[in-house]
Amino acid sequence: MENIVLNSATLGFVISLLAYEIGLAIKKKWKLAILNPLLISILLVIGVLILFGVDYDSYNASAQYLSYLLTPATVCLAIPLYIQLDVLKKNVVAIMVGILSGVAASMGSILAMAMAFGLSHKEYVTLLPKSITTAIGMGVSEELGGYVTISVATIIITGVLGNIFAESVCKLFRIRHAVSRGLAIGTAAHAVGTAKAMEMGEVEGAMSSLAIVVCGLCTVVGASVFAGLL
Template sequence: MSEFFTSPLFCITLSLAAYCIGCRVRAKTGSALANPLIVAAVLIGAVLFATGTDVEVYYEATDMIRFWIMPATAVLGVAIYKNLTLIRKQWLPVLGGCLVGALTAIGSVVVLAKAFGLERELAVGLAPKSVTMAIATSLSEQHGGLVPITVFGVVLTGVLGAVAAPLLIRLLRIKDPTEAGLAIGASSHAVGTSTAVQLGEIEGAMSGAAIGLVGIFTVLLALALPYVL
Protein backbone atom coordinates (compact mmCIF):
# COMPACT_ATOMS: atom_id res chain seq x y z
CA MET A 1 0.00 0.00 0.00
CA SER A 2 2.86 2.39 0.80
CA GLU A 3 4.18 1.97 -2.75
CA PHE A 4 0.83 3.13 -4.10
CA PHE A 5 0.94 6.34 -2.01
CA THR A 6 4.41 7.14 -3.34
CA SER A 7 3.60 6.44 -6.98
CA PRO A 8 3.48 9.29 -9.53
CA LEU A 9 -0.11 8.31 -10.40
CA PHE A 10 -1.33 8.83 -6.85
CA CYS A 11 0.69 11.99 -6.17
CA ILE A 12 -0.26 13.71 -9.43
CA THR A 13 -3.92 12.74 -9.03
CA LEU A 14 -3.85 14.03 -5.46
CA SER A 15 -2.38 17.35 -6.61
CA LEU A 16 -4.97 17.88 -9.34
CA ALA A 17 -7.88 16.81 -7.13
CA ALA A 18 -6.75 19.08 -4.29
CA TYR A 19 -6.45 22.05 -6.65
CA CYS A 20 -9.89 21.40 -8.15
CA ILE A 21 -11.37 21.29 -4.65
CA GLY A 22 -9.58 24.56 -3.90
CA CYS A 23 -11.13 26.17 -6.99
CA ARG A 24 -14.58 25.00 -5.90
CA VAL A 25 -14.07 26.37 -2.40
CA ARG A 26 -12.93 29.72 -3.84
CA ALA A 27 -15.95 29.87 -6.14
CA LYS A 28 -18.35 29.05 -3.30
CA THR A 29 -16.90 31.42 -0.70
CA GLY A 30 -15.57 34.21 -2.92
CA SER A 31 -12.97 34.92 -0.25
CA ALA A 32 -9.41 35.90 -1.20
CA LEU A 33 -8.19 33.81 1.72
CA ALA A 34 -9.69 30.71 0.10
CA ASN A 35 -6.95 30.71 -2.51
CA PRO A 36 -6.93 27.38 -4.42
CA LEU A 37 -3.22 26.92 -3.70
CA ILE A 38 -3.75 27.38 0.03
CA VAL A 39 -6.60 24.90 0.10
CA ALA A 40 -4.65 22.45 -2.06
CA ALA A 41 -1.53 22.73 0.12
CA VAL A 42 -3.54 22.02 3.27
CA LEU A 43 -5.29 19.03 1.70
CA ILE A 44 -2.10 17.58 0.23
CA GLY A 45 -0.25 18.06 3.52
CA ALA A 46 -3.01 16.30 5.41
CA VAL A 47 -2.99 13.34 3.01
CA LEU A 48 0.80 13.05 3.07
CA PHE A 49 0.76 13.11 6.88
CA ALA A 50 -2.04 10.53 7.07
CA THR A 51 -0.31 8.15 4.65
CA GLY A 52 3.19 8.71 6.04
CA THR A 53 4.49 9.88 2.68
CA ASP A 54 7.73 11.85 2.75
CA VAL A 55 7.61 15.33 1.17
CA GLU A 56 10.73 14.65 -0.91
CA VAL A 57 9.14 11.49 -2.30
CA TYR A 58 6.04 13.49 -3.22
CA TYR A 59 8.24 16.15 -4.84
CA GLU A 60 9.98 13.58 -7.06
CA ALA A 61 6.72 11.84 -7.93
CA THR A 62 5.15 15.07 -9.19
CA ASP A 63 7.99 15.92 -11.56
CA MET A 64 5.56 15.88 -14.49
CA ILE A 65 3.62 18.80 -12.99
CA ARG A 66 6.77 20.88 -12.58
CA PHE A 67 7.67 20.15 -16.20
CA TRP A 68 4.54 21.95 -17.37
CA ILE A 69 5.13 24.99 -15.17
CA MET A 70 7.65 26.46 -17.63
CA PRO A 71 5.43 26.45 -20.75
CA ALA A 72 2.47 27.63 -18.65
CA THR A 73 4.48 30.61 -17.41
CA ALA A 74 5.53 31.42 -20.99
CA VAL A 75 1.86 32.10 -21.85
CA LEU A 76 2.20 35.37 -19.92
CA GLY A 77 4.27 36.59 -22.87
CA VAL A 78 1.05 37.29 -24.77
CA ALA A 79 0.05 40.08 -22.37
CA ILE A 80 3.61 41.44 -22.42
CA TYR A 81 3.60 41.56 -26.23
CA LYS A 82 0.33 43.48 -26.29
CA ASN A 83 1.78 46.14 -23.99
CA LEU A 84 5.33 46.13 -25.36
CA THR A 85 5.14 49.80 -26.37
CA LEU A 86 4.29 50.84 -22.82
CA ILE A 87 7.10 48.73 -21.40
CA ARG A 88 9.61 50.28 -23.80
CA LYS A 89 8.55 53.79 -22.82
CA GLN A 90 9.15 53.00 -19.15
CA TRP A 91 12.12 50.66 -19.51
CA LEU A 92 14.28 52.43 -16.90
CA PRO A 93 11.80 52.32 -13.98
CA VAL A 94 10.85 48.78 -15.00
CA LEU A 95 14.45 47.59 -14.84
CA GLY A 96 15.16 49.58 -11.68
CA GLY A 97 12.08 48.30 -9.90
CA CYS A 98 12.82 44.69 -10.79
CA LEU A 99 16.43 45.02 -9.65
CA VAL A 100 15.35 46.48 -6.32
CA GLY A 101 12.76 43.71 -5.99
CA ALA A 102 15.35 40.98 -6.56
CA LEU A 103 17.80 42.62 -4.14
CA THR A 104 15.12 42.95 -1.48
CA ALA A 105 13.93 39.36 -1.87
CA ILE A 106 17.38 37.81 -1.52
CA GLY A 107 18.77 40.43 0.85
CA SER A 108 15.95 39.99 3.35
CA VAL A 109 16.62 36.25 3.56
CA VAL A 110 20.36 36.80 4.03
CA VAL A 111 19.82 39.39 6.80
CA LEU A 112 17.27 37.26 8.65
CA ALA A 113 19.40 34.12 8.26
CA LYS A 114 22.36 35.93 9.82
CA ALA A 115 20.22 37.42 12.59
CA PHE A 116 18.63 34.14 13.64
CA GLY A 117 21.52 31.80 12.89
CA LEU A 118 19.68 29.88 10.19
CA GLU A 119 21.54 26.93 8.69
CA ARG A 120 23.09 27.62 5.30
CA GLU A 121 21.04 24.94 3.49
CA LEU A 122 17.80 26.46 4.74
CA ALA A 123 18.86 30.00 3.91
CA VAL A 124 19.97 29.10 0.38
CA GLY A 125 16.74 27.19 -0.12
CA LEU A 126 14.67 30.24 0.84
CA ALA A 127 16.75 32.85 -1.00
CA PRO A 128 15.08 32.41 -4.45
CA LYS A 129 11.54 32.38 -3.01
CA SER A 130 10.31 35.29 -5.17
CA VAL A 131 10.98 33.75 -8.60
CA THR A 132 9.21 31.02 -10.52
CA MET A 133 9.49 27.42 -9.37
CA ALA A 134 11.66 26.34 -12.30
CA ILE A 135 14.30 29.00 -11.62
CA ALA A 136 14.09 28.73 -7.84
CA THR A 137 14.60 24.97 -7.66
CA SER A 138 17.47 25.09 -10.13
CA LEU A 139 19.23 27.80 -8.11
CA SER A 140 18.64 25.93 -4.88
CA GLU A 141 20.12 22.71 -6.25
CA GLN A 142 23.06 24.55 -7.79
CA HIS A 143 24.03 26.37 -4.58
CA GLY A 144 23.38 23.54 -2.14
CA GLY A 145 19.99 24.52 -0.75
CA LEU A 146 17.16 22.27 0.41
CA VAL A 147 14.83 21.97 -2.57
CA PRO A 148 11.69 21.05 -0.54
CA ILE A 149 12.22 24.24 1.48
CA THR A 150 12.54 26.14 -1.80
CA VAL A 151 9.26 24.71 -3.06
CA PHE A 152 7.55 25.64 0.20
CA GLY A 153 9.00 29.16 0.10
CA VAL A 154 8.00 29.77 -3.52
CA VAL A 155 4.45 28.54 -2.99
CA LEU A 156 3.99 30.47 0.26
CA THR A 157 5.40 33.68 -1.24
CA GLY A 158 3.17 33.39 -4.29
CA VAL A 159 0.04 32.66 -2.30
CA LEU A 160 0.64 35.49 0.16
CA GLY A 161 1.25 37.87 -2.73
CA ALA A 162 -1.90 36.77 -4.54
CA VAL A 163 -4.02 37.15 -1.40
CA ALA A 164 -2.50 40.36 -0.02
CA ALA A 165 -1.80 42.30 -3.25
CA PRO A 166 -5.26 43.89 -3.74
CA LEU A 167 -5.41 44.93 -0.08
CA LEU A 168 -1.90 46.40 -0.06
CA ILE A 169 -2.56 48.31 -3.29
CA ARG A 170 -5.58 49.96 -1.67
CA LEU A 171 -3.80 50.64 1.64
CA LEU A 172 -0.76 52.16 -0.08
CA ARG A 173 -3.01 54.04 -2.52
CA ILE A 174 -1.16 52.84 -5.59
CA LYS A 175 -2.96 54.28 -8.62
CA ASP A 176 -0.45 53.57 -11.39
CA PRO A 177 -1.12 50.12 -12.94
CA THR A 178 2.56 49.85 -13.92
CA GLU A 179 3.67 50.22 -10.31
CA ALA A 180 1.08 47.75 -9.08
CA GLY A 181 1.95 45.14 -11.70
CA LEU A 182 5.71 45.39 -11.17
CA ALA A 183 5.32 45.12 -7.40
CA ILE A 184 3.18 42.00 -7.66
CA GLY A 185 5.35 40.23 -10.24
CA ALA A 186 8.62 41.12 -8.52
CA SER A 187 7.51 39.81 -5.15
CA SER A 188 5.20 36.90 -5.87
CA HIS A 189 6.05 35.58 -9.37
CA ALA A 190 3.45 33.72 -11.47
CA VAL A 191 1.01 32.99 -8.64
CA GLY A 192 0.76 36.66 -7.78
CA THR A 193 0.52 37.51 -11.47
CA SER A 194 -2.74 35.57 -11.61
CA THR A 195 -4.14 38.26 -9.31
CA ALA A 196 -2.49 41.04 -11.33
CA VAL A 197 -4.23 39.81 -14.47
CA GLN A 198 -7.57 40.10 -12.68
CA LEU A 199 -6.78 43.69 -11.69
CA GLY A 200 -6.21 44.76 -15.30
CA GLU A 201 -4.38 44.11 -18.57
CA ILE A 202 -1.54 46.54 -17.84
CA GLU A 203 -1.06 45.16 -14.33
CA GLY A 204 -0.90 41.65 -15.77
CA ALA A 205 1.58 42.62 -18.48
CA MET A 206 3.88 44.45 -16.07
CA SER A 207 3.70 41.62 -13.57
CA GLY A 208 4.58 39.15 -16.31
CA ALA A 209 7.54 41.28 -17.39
CA ALA A 210 8.70 41.48 -13.78
CA ILE A 211 8.74 37.69 -13.52
CA GLY A 212 11.33 37.38 -16.27
CA LEU A 213 13.46 40.35 -15.23
CA VAL A 214 13.50 39.48 -11.54
CA GLY A 215 14.37 35.91 -12.52
CA ILE A 216 17.41 37.13 -14.47
CA PHE A 217 18.53 39.46 -11.68
CA THR A 218 18.04 36.72 -9.09
CA VAL A 219 20.21 34.29 -11.05
CA LEU A 220 22.97 36.89 -11.18
CA LEU A 221 22.63 37.90 -7.52
CA ALA A 222 22.60 34.26 -6.42
CA LEU A 223 26.22 34.01 -7.52
CA ALA A 224 27.07 35.94 -4.36
CA LEU A 225 25.30 33.48 -2.02
CA PRO A 226 28.45 31.38 -1.34
CA TYR A 227 30.17 34.54 -0.10
CA VAL A 228 27.38 35.93 2.11
CA LEU A 229 25.96 32.71 3.59
Protein backbone atom coordinates in the same frame (compact mmCIF):
# COMPACT_ATOMS: atom_id res chain seq x y z
CA MET B 1 -2.94 3.06 -0.17
CA GLU B 2 0.80 3.68 -0.49
CA ASN B 3 1.14 0.55 -2.63
CA ILE B 4 -1.57 1.87 -4.94
CA VAL B 5 0.27 5.17 -5.29
CA LEU B 6 3.58 3.40 -5.93
CA ASN B 7 2.02 1.19 -8.60
CA SER B 8 0.30 4.10 -10.34
CA ALA B 9 2.16 6.45 -12.64
CA THR B 10 -0.40 9.25 -12.35
CA LEU B 11 -2.40 8.89 -9.11
CA GLY B 12 -0.41 11.62 -7.37
CA PHE B 13 -0.98 13.84 -10.42
CA VAL B 14 -4.75 13.20 -10.25
CA ILE B 15 -4.88 13.84 -6.49
CA SER B 16 -3.10 17.18 -6.99
CA LEU B 17 -5.44 18.30 -9.78
CA LEU B 18 -8.56 17.29 -7.86
CA ALA B 19 -7.33 19.14 -4.78
CA TYR B 20 -6.74 22.28 -6.85
CA GLU B 21 -10.16 22.04 -8.50
CA ILE B 22 -11.74 21.81 -5.05
CA GLY B 23 -9.74 24.90 -4.05
CA LEU B 24 -11.01 26.78 -7.11
CA ALA B 25 -14.60 25.80 -6.33
CA ILE B 26 -14.26 26.99 -2.72
CA LYS B 27 -12.71 30.31 -3.81
CA LYS B 28 -15.44 30.82 -6.41
CA LYS B 29 -18.20 30.16 -3.89
CA TRP B 30 -17.01 32.34 -0.99
CA LYS B 31 -14.72 34.81 -2.86
CA LEU B 32 -12.41 35.40 0.12
CA ALA B 33 -8.73 36.27 -0.48
CA ILE B 34 -7.60 33.88 2.24
CA LEU B 35 -9.22 30.98 0.37
CA ASN B 36 -6.40 30.75 -2.13
CA PRO B 37 -6.84 27.66 -4.37
CA LEU B 38 -3.16 26.74 -4.17
CA LEU B 39 -3.14 27.00 -0.38
CA ILE B 40 -6.29 24.90 -0.12
CA SER B 41 -4.93 22.26 -2.51
CA ILE B 42 -1.69 22.02 -0.51
CA LEU B 43 -3.61 21.47 2.72
CA LEU B 44 -5.89 18.90 1.06
CA VAL B 45 -2.97 16.92 -0.40
CA ILE B 46 -1.17 16.94 2.96
CA GLY B 47 -4.38 15.74 4.61
CA VAL B 48 -4.78 12.88 2.12
CA LEU B 49 -1.17 11.77 2.54
CA ILE B 50 -1.45 11.79 6.33
CA LEU B 51 -4.86 10.08 6.34
CA PHE B 52 -3.72 7.21 4.13
CA GLY B 53 -0.16 7.02 5.45
CA VAL B 54 1.52 7.81 2.12
CA ASP B 55 5.05 9.21 2.37
CA TYR B 56 6.14 12.18 0.28
CA ASP B 57 8.55 10.27 -1.96
CA SER B 58 5.82 7.83 -3.01
CA TYR B 59 3.43 10.68 -3.76
CA ASN B 60 6.06 12.72 -5.61
CA ALA B 61 6.98 9.77 -7.84
CA SER B 62 3.48 9.78 -9.33
CA ALA B 63 2.98 13.55 -9.28
CA GLN B 64 6.28 14.56 -10.86
CA TYR B 65 4.64 15.27 -14.22
CA LEU B 66 3.31 18.50 -12.76
CA SER B 67 6.88 19.70 -12.30
CA TYR B 68 7.54 19.20 -16.01
CA LEU B 69 4.80 21.73 -16.78
CA LEU B 70 6.34 24.52 -14.68
CA THR B 71 8.72 25.79 -17.35
CA PRO B 72 6.26 25.88 -20.29
CA ALA B 73 3.63 27.45 -18.02
CA THR B 74 6.08 30.19 -17.10
CA VAL B 75 6.97 30.77 -20.76
CA CYS B 76 3.27 31.17 -21.62
CA LEU B 77 3.20 34.28 -19.44
CA ALA B 78 4.97 36.05 -22.31
CA ILE B 79 1.63 36.27 -24.15
CA PRO B 80 0.02 39.03 -22.01
CA LEU B 81 3.36 40.87 -22.07
CA TYR B 82 3.39 40.83 -25.88
CA ILE B 83 -0.13 42.28 -25.92
CA GLN B 84 1.02 45.17 -23.71
CA LEU B 85 4.34 45.73 -25.51
CA ASP B 86 3.66 49.44 -26.07
CA VAL B 87 3.32 50.00 -22.33
CA LEU B 88 6.65 48.27 -21.79
CA LYS B 89 8.41 50.48 -24.35
CA LYS B 90 7.04 53.68 -22.78
CA ASN B 91 8.11 52.75 -19.25
CA VAL B 92 11.21 50.62 -19.83
CA VAL B 93 13.58 52.61 -17.57
CA ALA B 94 11.16 52.80 -14.65
CA ILE B 95 10.33 49.12 -15.08
CA MET B 96 13.95 47.95 -15.00
CA VAL B 97 14.82 50.16 -12.02
CA GLY B 98 11.75 48.94 -10.16
CA ILE B 99 12.51 45.26 -10.75
CA LEU B 100 16.19 45.61 -9.81
CA SER B 101 15.20 47.45 -6.63
CA GLY B 102 12.77 44.65 -5.78
CA VAL B 103 15.39 41.95 -6.32
CA ALA B 104 17.92 43.81 -4.17
CA ALA B 105 15.33 44.37 -1.43
CA SER B 106 14.34 40.69 -1.44
CA MET B 107 17.85 39.29 -1.13
CA GLY B 108 18.96 42.08 1.17
CA SER B 109 16.16 41.31 3.61
CA ILE B 110 17.10 37.61 3.56
CA LEU B 111 20.71 38.52 4.34
CA ALA B 112 19.63 40.77 7.22
CA MET B 113 17.33 38.11 8.71
CA ALA B 114 19.94 35.37 8.27
CA MET B 115 22.43 37.46 10.25
CA ALA B 116 19.81 38.36 12.87
CA PHE B 117 18.69 34.75 13.42
CA GLY B 118 22.11 33.15 13.06
CA LEU B 119 21.29 30.96 10.06
CA SER B 120 23.97 28.76 8.56
CA HIS B 121 25.24 29.45 5.05
CA LYS B 122 23.24 26.51 3.67
CA GLU B 123 20.04 27.72 5.31
CA TYR B 124 20.72 31.26 4.09
CA VAL B 125 21.18 30.34 0.42
CA THR B 126 18.09 28.13 0.63
CA LEU B 127 15.98 31.25 1.19
CA LEU B 128 17.61 33.54 -1.39
CA PRO B 129 15.39 32.45 -4.35
CA LYS B 130 12.12 32.81 -2.39
CA SER B 131 10.65 35.45 -4.71
CA ILE B 132 11.31 33.83 -8.10
CA THR B 133 9.34 31.17 -9.91
CA THR B 134 9.87 27.57 -8.82
CA ALA B 135 11.29 26.50 -12.18
CA ILE B 136 14.23 28.89 -11.72
CA GLY B 137 14.40 28.86 -7.92
CA MET B 138 15.04 25.12 -7.70
CA GLY B 139 18.08 25.43 -9.95
CA VAL B 140 19.43 28.44 -8.02
CA SER B 141 19.07 26.67 -4.68
CA GLU B 142 20.72 23.50 -5.96
CA GLU B 143 23.60 25.43 -7.53
CA LEU B 144 24.28 27.34 -4.30
CA GLY B 145 24.10 24.18 -2.18
CA GLY B 146 20.84 24.90 -0.40
CA TYR B 147 17.97 22.63 0.63
CA VAL B 148 15.98 22.46 -2.62
CA THR B 149 12.79 21.08 -1.06
CA ILE B 150 12.75 23.86 1.54
CA SER B 151 13.39 26.42 -1.22
CA VAL B 152 10.32 25.11 -3.07
CA ALA B 153 8.25 25.42 0.11
CA THR B 154 9.37 29.01 0.74
CA ILE B 155 8.72 29.95 -2.90
CA ILE B 156 5.19 28.56 -2.71
CA ILE B 157 4.48 30.23 0.63
CA THR B 158 5.80 33.56 -0.69
CA GLY B 159 3.58 33.26 -3.77
CA VAL B 160 0.46 32.31 -1.82
CA LEU B 161 0.93 35.18 0.66
CA GLY B 162 1.51 37.55 -2.24
CA ASN B 163 -1.65 36.34 -3.95
CA ILE B 164 -3.69 36.78 -0.78
CA PHE B 165 -2.40 40.19 0.32
CA ALA B 166 -1.30 41.86 -2.96
CA GLU B 167 -4.44 43.91 -3.50
CA SER B 168 -4.68 44.92 0.15
CA VAL B 169 -1.04 46.04 0.23
CA CYS B 170 -1.54 48.12 -2.93
CA LYS B 171 -4.54 49.80 -1.34
CA LEU B 172 -2.73 50.34 1.98
CA PHE B 173 0.23 52.08 0.32
CA ARG B 174 -1.96 53.78 -2.32
CA ILE B 175 -0.22 52.14 -5.27
CA ARG B 176 -2.69 52.96 -8.03
CA HIS B 177 -0.62 52.93 -11.23
CA ALA B 178 -1.24 49.68 -13.11
CA VAL B 179 2.42 49.26 -14.13
CA SER B 180 3.64 49.78 -10.57
CA ARG B 181 1.11 47.34 -9.15
CA GLY B 182 2.02 44.64 -11.66
CA LEU B 183 5.76 45.02 -11.19
CA ALA B 184 5.48 44.94 -7.40
CA ILE B 185 3.38 41.78 -7.41
CA GLY B 186 5.47 39.92 -9.98
CA THR B 187 8.78 40.83 -8.34
CA ALA B 188 7.63 39.85 -4.87
CA ALA B 189 5.35 36.89 -5.52
CA HIS B 190 6.31 35.39 -8.94
CA ALA B 191 3.75 33.27 -10.86
CA VAL B 192 1.26 32.73 -8.03
CA GLY B 193 1.12 36.46 -7.42
CA THR B 194 0.81 37.06 -11.16
CA ALA B 195 -2.45 35.10 -11.14
CA LYS B 196 -3.78 37.78 -8.80
CA ALA B 197 -2.29 40.57 -10.93
CA MET B 198 -4.16 39.22 -13.96
CA GLU B 199 -7.39 39.42 -11.97
CA MET B 200 -6.64 43.07 -11.21
CA GLY B 201 -6.14 44.04 -14.87
CA GLU B 202 -4.46 43.30 -18.20
CA VAL B 203 -1.61 45.76 -17.67
CA GLU B 204 -0.98 44.49 -14.15
CA GLY B 205 -0.85 40.93 -15.46
CA ALA B 206 1.53 41.80 -18.30
CA MET B 207 3.93 43.76 -16.07
CA SER B 208 3.84 41.02 -13.45
CA SER B 209 4.71 38.46 -16.14
CA LEU B 210 7.66 40.60 -17.21
CA ALA B 211 8.80 40.94 -13.61
CA ILE B 212 8.86 37.15 -13.20
CA VAL B 213 11.32 36.72 -16.07
CA VAL B 214 13.60 39.67 -15.32
CA CYS B 215 13.50 39.05 -11.57
CA GLY B 216 14.43 35.41 -12.17
CA LEU B 217 17.40 36.31 -14.37
CA CYS B 218 18.61 39.00 -11.96
CA THR B 219 18.30 36.65 -9.01
CA VAL B 220 20.35 33.97 -10.77
CA VAL B 221 23.19 36.50 -10.99
CA GLY B 222 22.52 38.34 -7.74
CA ALA B 223 22.15 35.21 -5.62
CA SER B 224 25.71 34.20 -6.45
CA VAL B 225 26.92 37.60 -5.22
CA PHE B 226 24.77 37.59 -2.07
CA ALA B 227 25.74 33.99 -1.29
CA GLY B 228 29.30 35.17 -0.69
CA LEU B 229 28.24 37.77 1.85
CA LEU B 230 27.51 35.26 4.62
